[in-house]
Each structure stands twice: as C-alpha cells, then as structure tokens.
Amino acid sequence: MPAGHYLHVMAGSCGRWIIQKLGHLGELLGFFVVCLKTALRYRHTGQRLMARTFIQQIYFTGVQSLELICFIALLVGGLVVIQGIAQLTRVGSRDVLASLFTVVIIREVGPLLTAVVVILRSGSAIAIEMGYMTVLGEIESIEMQGIDPLHFLAIPRLVGVTVAVISLIVFFNVVSIFGGFVSAWALVDIPFWALFSDLAREVDGIDIIVGSVKALMFGLTIALVCMFHGFRTGDAITNIPPQVSRAMVDCFILCTFFNVLISALFYL
C-alpha cells in the first residue's frame, strides 16, 4: 500500500473524530441554551424549593470537599516549593520562587486540580443521580407534578456547582500558597513574610480575572456535562456506567481544553 493511502485513512479518521466531537460540543451548547431558557421561563416559580436545592448542592460540592481540597492543596504547594528550590538553587535564583508560585499554582494547577477533584467527587455523583432518576422513572414523576425537571434538577446544580468551584479554587490557591510557604520556611528558612510580599507583587489583576473566568467555565462545564450524560441514560440501568464514564472523560478533556484556551487568550 502506498504511504499516501495511510495518510488518507488517518486524515479521514481525524476528520471524523473532529466532526463527532464538534457535534457533541454543539449538543452540549444546545443543552446549555435550553437550561438558560428554562431558567428564564420559570424564574418566578418554586423559588423556595430551588433555593434549598441550591444550598444543598453548594454544601455537597463545596463544603464537603474542603478537607480533600485542603489536603491536596497542601501537598501540591509543598511539591512546587521542593521542585522550585531544587531547580532554582542550581541557577542561583531562589528569589523567583514567588513568581513560580503565581505561574504554576494560581494560574494553572490550582484551577485544574480543583476541577479534577470536583469532577471525581461531585460530577460523578450528579451523573449517577440523574441516570438513576431517569431509569427509575423519577424524572417522569417530577414532570407529572407539573415541574420542569430541567428547572428543578438542572438549574440549582448548574449554579450550585459553579459557585462551589469558584470558591474551591480560591480556597485551593490560599491553602497551597500557605503549604508552600511553610515548606519553604522549614526547608531553606526563607521568611514567610518575604515570600508573601513577593507574591503580592507578582499577582496582578489579570491573574484574578483569568482565575475567575477559568473557575466559571469549569463549574459550568462540569455541571452541564454530567447532567447531560445523566439525562441521556435512557431506560436501562446498564446504561448508567458508560454514561458516567463518558461524562468523566468529557469533563476532564473540556476542562483541560478550556484551561489551555483561556491561558493562551490572556497570556500570549
């Protein structure tokens, strides 16, 4: 077979994969638009009940994840300092540690790792819950109460997860900086306040904007993708595991993609 043939086949496969993914992205976007329309249509309905579901979602995604996020953030903060000191000492520029912190933790690793924790912990729970509700006919019984399931189930989760992710990213950054500073002080005796003032100089407005945009995008993506796959479970209980697995993979790919895209837009 000529090499051209293989190139042709590869290009075809890539093209089909891209078209398929774009189609899926279009479906997700459509789902988001329907959610927005539903939120607007029923904005004055069931506010008390919705507020309760919203608070429960923040509690589950945000408050109950705090311990886990705290543990991971401390470890990551320490790790960045250990690697930073090891590499920077070689070139004799330990004073750029704060700058390294800003680039690695606040801009990139903090938002992405927080998103991964939320995907694994809350995203999977949402996809499974929606899947079971669909299979067991609970969605239909909500509809028969005259309640739009998108309004009652999707909107509080969408807003709740987004608010929780934004808060968790801020929390992750603060804890990992603290963990890193403690490690730096313990390992090489760099004064805590010296590092803190360096960091305050390094972090500027654009970092805060980028962090907020990433947090917003990650929160919306996780809630949207997990609910989308949960609602698509159909009527067989065996459909739940593949849908949850697809939701996890999609969430991770999309969050990584948005992370790169937003960084490129703001920092290049």
Next chain:
Amino acid sequence: MREPLISAENLEYCEEDGNCLFTEVSFRLEWGQRGVLLAEPHRCANILLKICATLFQPTNGTISWFGRSAEDSDEKWLHHARRRIGFVHRETSLISNMTILDNISLGIQYHEELSREQAYDRITEVLKQFELYEYRLLRPAELTFEQRRLAVYARELVKKPQLFLLEHPSLDLGERVYGFLLEVFKKCSIEDGCGFLVASMIPEVVTRWGDWVMVFDRGRCRHFEVGQFDPSIYRESMRRRGATVSREWRNG
C-alpha cells in the same frame, strides 16, 4: 357543555424500528366517566397512558386535553396540564432520596411557594387517611410495596387532579386498601366529576371501574359499553395469538 377531559382520534404509536404498537385508537373520556383499557401484552396500554399523560407524543393522530389539542399546547401549558392529571404508573416512581413527606408535598411546595412546614400541614390529613403518617419521615426504600404504592396515590390526590390515569390500580395492594382507594376515587368522581382511565390486564377490573372498555387486539382497539363486554372474547383472542395470559386471566 364542558369539553371532554381527554379525546383522541386515530392515534398511532410506532417505535424507532418501525414496529407499530397500535394504530387508529380513538376515544373520548367525559367528566365523571371511567374507561378501562385491556391489553395483553400490556405495553400498548402503558404507552397509551403515557401519551394521555402528555409524557409521550403519538406518531400520528390528534389528542386533546381539557379541550386543548396537542398542536396548540406549548411546554408551559403542558406542565400546567400535568397538574390536572393524576398518573399512577405501574412502577412506584417516588423520588428515592426524598422522604415520603417531601415526595407527597413536592408539587405544592414548588407551585404554591409554601415553606416546608406549611406544605406538611396541608398534607397531614391525607397522610393520616392513607395510614402513612407514622412513616412520613422515611424514604421510599424503607416502606413496603403497598405503602409505597399508597404514597404515590396520596401524592397524586394532593394535586386534586381532574383526570386520573391509573395503571394496574390493584397492583401490590391488599383487598382492604384497594377497597378504600375505590371509595376515595368514587368520591372524587361523584363530588368533583373526575374522570378515570384505567389500564389493566385483568377483566374483573372492568366490572369495578368501567363505564366503557377498550380492548387492544393486535395493535387495534375495539370499544364496548360495560354491559356488552364479554371477557371470553378477549381471552379467546389472546389464546389464538398464543400470548402469555396473566395468571388471573387463566384462572378467570
């Protein structure tokens, strides 16, 4: 003259693979009337009830609820219409992560902007009537089948619907509880003019429920007034088809 609760003309429902479960199904259910759907296999009646409950769309044909056709109904109106329809599915579709109290009061909490306590006060009477009061804080999985089924009936009755769609009304219920439910529904029918569409595989249901009977046979339906209905016709039709006839049927 009041519009019929539900009227259907030439309904047809085909699945994605082209297999049509039923064709040319037409009926009218007036206020205070009780209709029975007899079908074996039961899937035809199940789908037809879901179409009547506004959850499914027919492949062809027209259907109206409370005088308004499906073509003229947007999603918002359909949600409103669903509050006027009490649908008891064969599977007890209570929300598994909510207590019985929240399951039954969900609709009124959502639509009437009541606090939890206000909503609970509103349904206390129904819970006592259905002997569920002491189980109100339990989740559905902690109840017996009969209690779960009763909770679904209670949830639908709290809505004060005008049209009831009931699938296997006697399923999982003991004779005493079933008798109690019949009394409750009779009261609804007489006092509020509620209509009932009941799906079953058991012909005895006709004598307890029906004003008219619609029998599904090979995807088509035949209508009978209750006095004209002869269960042996249906039984014979099922035998000819070699269909699995339910135990009650064989014994009957």
